[in-house]
Amino acid sequence: MLMHVIHMGHDVFKANDKLAEKNRKNLEKHGVFSINVMGAIGSGKTTLIEEAVKALKDRYRIAVIAGDVIAEMDASRFRKLGVPTVPANTGKECHLDAKLVEKALSEIDLEKTDLLIIENVGNLICPVDFKLGEGLRVVAVSVSEGDDIILKHPMIFKTAELALINKVDIAKAVDVDPETMKQDILSLNPTVPVLLTSKHDNESLKTWIEQLENGIKALKGLQK
Numbered sequence: 001m002l003m004h005v006i007h008m009g010h011d012v013f014k015a016n017d018k019l020a021e022k023n024r025k026n027l028e029k030h031g032v033f034s035i036n037v038m039g040a041i042g043s044g045k046t047t048l049i050e051e052a053v054k055a056l057k058d059r060y061r062i063a064v065i066a067g068d069v070i071a072e073m074d075a076s077r078f079r080k081l082g083v084p085t086v087p088a089n090t091g092k093e094c095h096l097d098a099k100l101v102e103k104a105l106s107e108i109d110l111e112k113t114d115l116l117i118i119e120n121v122g123n124l125i126c127p128v129d130f131k132l133g134e135g136l137r138v139v140a141v142s143v144s145e146g147d148d149i150i151l152k153h154p155m156i157f158k159t160a161e162l163a164l165i166n167k168v169d170i171a172k173a174v175d176v177d178p179e180t181m182k183q184d185i186l187s188l189n190p191t192v193p194v195l196l197t198s199k200h201d202n203e204s205l206k207t208w209i210e211q212l213e214n215g216i217k218a219l220k221g222l223q224k
């Protein structure tokens with residue numbers, strides 16, 4: 001019985017990987033740099049994305065896929081900024097998958113997109129195994145989640161390609177040292193860039209936005 005369950009799980013991942021690869025090729029063909037933003041509920045994913053959209057939307061064409069279990073609150077926050085936004089509701093699943101992203105992509109004009117931002121469902125565990133076809137895997141963790149949160153959820157940090165430690169403005173109030181959190185991430189993934197961010201500190205937001213701009217430019221450079 002157990003073997004059966006494991007076998008089924010393996011097939012699900014394999015089918016998802018195949019579809020993710022299709023999404024990746026589709027995005028690449030159209031020169032779209034894409035990111036998958038993962039992290040717990042309330043870590044600041046939507047806020048960090050909003051800040052990036054505000055800073056980049058005059059120079060680049062941005063589209064957003066707003067993953068959520070059911071609501072469309074985040075999608076309406078992005079729409080307010082005037083960027084094409086597709087809500088992707090998972091129903092009861094705690095992660096987006098490549099199929100949901102494929103469907104959302106069919107509603108986006110990729111020819112007119114430089115940057116696609118995908119906000120995953122708030123969770124530090126489920127999204128790990130489900131590739132979406134993204135160019136960059138980002139994880140956002142906030143200081144208010146406590147300084148043991150990282151070592152309790154190693155896989156998402158091991159597989160991330162950019163990590164943000166957010167809400168550093170309230171670190172003292174919650175008795176957490178962001179530097180310790182950074183070292184925890186690096187102990188799991190020594191080469192991942194780790195940024196300390198706060199929505200109240202524009203300089204810190206610039207470091208995050210710069211990473212996105214570098215990704216867009218790198219992809220455009222590759223295409224020339």
Ligand SMILES: Nc1nc2c(ncn2[C@@H]2O[C@H](COP(=O)(O)OP(=O)(O)O)[C@@H](O)[C@H]2O)c(=O)[nH]1
Pocket residue numbers: 039040041042043044045046047048122166167168169170197198199200
């Ligand atoms: N103090 C502080 N609050 C933040 C920061 N980033 C986000 N928040 C707040 O945290 C809450 C959750 O943010 P949200 O972006 O919706 O998180 P999400 O669930 O990960 O998308 C909101 O009330 C934000 O205003 C930050 O850097 N510092």
Ligand SMILES: [Mg+2]
Pocket residue numbers: 045046047074119
């Ligand atoms: Mg959100």
